[in-house]
Amino acid sequence: MIVKEKVINKVLSDKNLSLKVIVDKLSQVTENSGILLYTSFLEGLGNKNSDIDIYVFLEDNQNFNNQGMRRYGDCLGVEVVRVGDIELDIEYWSINVIEDLIERLTITNGLACSYEELKLLLRIYHGFFTNQNKVSERLLYLIKTSHFLELITNRISLEARSYCDDSLKMFEVGEYILALDCARRALWECASLLNAKNGKPNLKSKWISKIYINNGGYGDQELLERYMNLQIYSTVNKQNLKSVLQNMLSLIQDMLNSTVF
Template sequence: MTILDKYNEILASPQNIIQELWGDKNIFGEPIIYLAGSLAEGFGNDNSDIDIYCLINPEQWNQLVERKENDSRGLKIWEKNHLIHNIYVDGYRMDIEFWNIDYVNNIVCNLNKFDFNADQYTTRFSKEDLDFLHRIKFGKCISNKKLFDKLYMGINFSNLGFYQVITGSEYFGSYLEDIEGAMESEDFGTTYIIGKILLDISISNFLFSVQETNPSAKWLYRKLQRYEDNIQDYSISEVYWSYQKFDRSKDNILKFVNALIESCTSINNKAQENLVKHQRGNEHVGQ
C-alpha cells in the first residue's frame, strides 16, 4: 500500500487513526481532527508523510502534554500553543500537530480584521501561523466536521494571500537594494545569486495575490502550474524558465541581471495591482 493509499484509507475510515491518537477519546472531549499537508493539497508523492491536525480545548491541553511526555515514540517539538509529534503508524510516517483551539481562534480573528489600509502593519503572523492557516485551507476533516466547517467558513483566506503579498513585497524591496549594491561593487556572482532569489520572491508575491497561499518555497513550481491550469496564463513560467541558463561572463551577468530586475519588477507590480484592488474591495486581476 502506498502512502497515498494509506491517506485515502484514513479519509474513508478514520476510526483507527483517531483511536491511535486519543485512546479514550472522551478524555479530550471532541477535538477537531483533519488531514492536511502536501497530500491533501495534491502536491504529495510516495515519499510524503501524512499530516494530521488536532485542535483541542485549552482545558485539555495540560492532559495532552502529560500524555505526550509519557509517550516515548518518535520526535516531539514543543511550542507554547502547539505540539508536533512525528511518529510511524503501521509503518507510515505521520506528522501529528496538536493546536490549542483558543490560539487558533486568535490568529483567525487577527487575520480577519487585518487592516490593509493602515499606514503601518503592526499585526504580524509567525511562519508557523501562516503554514497553519494555509494548511487548513486544504484540510479534510475526519472528526467533528460541524465545528471544523464553522471554523473553516469563518476564515478570510483572501486576507491570507494579501498579507503574504505585503510581507513578500518587503523582502522584494530589501533584495532589490542588495542586488543594486552588489552590482555597484562589481560582485557579479552575488549579483546573479540575489537576482535568482528576487525572481522567486516576485513570482511568489504574484501567486499569493491570486490566492496560491502555500508559503513553502519548494512548491513554487507546483503553485505556478496550478495557476496556469486554472487561468491559462503561461507568461510567468515563460519568464521563470527563460532565466535558468546563461553565459557567466561579466557582460552577460550584467545584461542578464538588468533584464531580470525589469521582469521581476513587472511581475511584482502585478501583485501590487491585485493588492490595491483588495484594499479597495474589488476583485483581483488574474494577469
C-alpha cells in the same frame, strides 16, 4: 468538502492507511478536538513520497500531557505514531494559539507573522477536517472571515519587494553574487505572489515554480517564458553574470507591476 474527502480517502487507501486506525492511535483526543489532515494532493500537487500531516486542535489544553513529545514554537507537542509500516507525526495545537495568530495577522495587515505560522494557517485553509464540532467550525470561520488570502498576499508582496531591494543595492555596489542570490529569491517570491493573487497560495519553495508554471503564468505567457528562461533554465557564468542580473531585475519589476490589479 466532498472533493477534499475524496482526495484524503484516495491518499489513505494508496498508503494502506485507515482514518479510524489513525484516530484511535492518538493519545490525547476528545470529542471536542478538531482533527485536520493535510496532503499536497489537496492542492493538486504531491507525488508518491508525499506525506500526510495530521493536526489536532484542542479547545482546552489545561490537562494536556506532552511528556516525551517534541516541541517547537507554540505547538503543544508532536506525537509520533506508527500505523503499519508508516510513522506519522501528530501536531497538537491549542485553538487559542490560532485565534491569536489570526488576530495578529489581521491587526498588522499580514505583516506580523512568520512564514512558519502562515504555513500552519495555510494547512487549515487547504486541509480537511475529519470531524465537525465547534473547534473545527470555529477555525474554518476564522479563516473565512479574516480575509486570509489578502493578508497572506500582502506578506508575500513584502518579502518579494524586500529581496528585490536587496538585490538592487548589491548590484549597485558590484556585489553581483549576492545580488544574484537575492534576485533568485525575489523571483520565487514574485511567482508565489502571483499564485496567491490567483487563489493558489503556497509558501513551500519546492512547489512555488510548479504551481506558477502549471497554471500557465495565469495568462501572461511572456512573463512565464522569461521566468522559465531566467529562473529555471538560465546558465550563469562570470562573463554573463551582470547581464543576467539586469534581465532578472527587469523581470522582477515587471512581475511585481503585474500584481497591481
